[in-house]
Amino acid sequence: MSLSSPKSYTAVLGAHSVGLYRRLREGSELLGRxxxxxxxxxxxxxxxxxxxALLQAHAQAGGELRVLLSNHFTRVLLIPWVEQVxxxxxxxxxxxxxxxxxxxEPAAGWTLRLSPEAAGRARLAAALPDELLGRLQNQAKSVGWRLLSVQPYLMAAFNRFSTAVAQDDFLFIVAEPGRSSLLQARDGHWTSxxxxxxxxxxxxxxxxxxRECALQRLDSAESATVYLHTPGRLEPFDSVAAQHLDRLWPLGQGDDLLHAMSLVVN
Structure with a gap:
């Protein structure tokens, strides 16, 4: 019986391409895209x-796989608190x-994952296609790997940076090319x-x-901090719109979008 740990991999399903990475102690190694x-x-x-096709080309028995889904393939919504539920x-x-x-459209065909929240607070929900989840499970199984997780990019990024978001009032933006996803909180409660x-x-x-800062000022005298995550973009970004802007890691990781995305997966 082998006492070695199974090799760990991350697959990123981007909007236009797919990447497979071997997880290392620090960072990750591209196996194929x-x-x-x-x-x-x-x-x-x-x-x-x-x-x-990438999994078949790089399969080694006993691997563990985490999959990150582009925000192009998932849907996000807020579930308001209702006392009767x-x-x-x-x-x-x-x-x-x-x-x-x-x-x-009907919710049938989608798996909804809800954030755990205290009573009286709205929940975040991410919707993932049922058929895609099934296919990912079967693909991992076909190469002898165990599928550990399938994570929507927005949620994975927020979890990765949550310790840096030390405010009760904030706007969290993941600016993936072609699609930006936003989470907003006020007084520690999700609002959007x-x-x-x-x-x-x-x-x-x-x-x-x-636009978002203008909407904030309609509700509050002071704009909340904007936390911005821009994967695969190295050029400086100076917002002329946000009074308080904090650009989140990764920076200096190269302009490989999928690699930058893979680094948020825990």
């Missing part, structure tokens, strides 16, 4: 096919109703969770921050 066709909608089946089953049903109300399509430029990002 592949582009996929984004013309079809949804694009995640093509991403899953690209990952399957008292059981896990009622909460799950209520979350599905909220999903259908926001996205105007959403994603918007956004061009990959400083001008577009500044416009988004300016």
């Amino acid at each position: 592949a582009e996929f066709n984004t013309a079809q909608y949804p694009a995640w089946p093509a991403a899953a096919d690209a990952l399957a 008292t059981s896990p089953q009622e909460l799950a049903s209520y979350a599905c109703i909220c999903f259908e109300d926001i996205y105007a 969770a959403r994603a918007v399509s956004l061009a990959n430029s400083d001008a577009a990002l500044n416009a988004l921050i300016a």
Whole structure:
């Protein structure tokens, strides 16, 4: 019987390409990456096919796999507190109703993961395609690996940087190319969770921050701190819109978007 620890891997399903990394004590090592066709909608089946080929090419028995999903493939929403919802089953049903109300489509076919919160507080929810989760589980199994987690990028990034977000009032932005995801809190309570399509430029990002700060000032005399995570972008970003802006790691990690994304996975 081998006493060595199983090798650990991270797969990143980006908006246009997939990367497979071996997790090291410090950082990660690229094993392979592949582009996929984004013309079809949804694009995640093509991403899953690209990952399957990478797994087959680099399979070694006994591996452990964590998968990070681009915000392009997940949906985020806020589940308001309702006193009448008292059981896990009622909460799950209520979350599905909220999903259908926001996205105007049935919640069937999506897995909703809710953040644990104290009574009286709204919860964050991330929705992941059921079929994609099933395919990832089968792909890992087919190469003899154990699938440890499938993490939405927005949630993984917030968890990674949570110790740096030392404020009860903040706006947390993950500016992934083509899509920015936002979490907002006031007095330690979640107040908003959403994603918007956004061009990959400083001008577009500044416009988004300016709009959000203007909305904050409607609710409060002082703007909250903006925490900004821009994976794969090394150039300086100076917001002309935010009074308090804190740009979060990773910086100086190269311009490889998928590698930068992989580093947030715990």
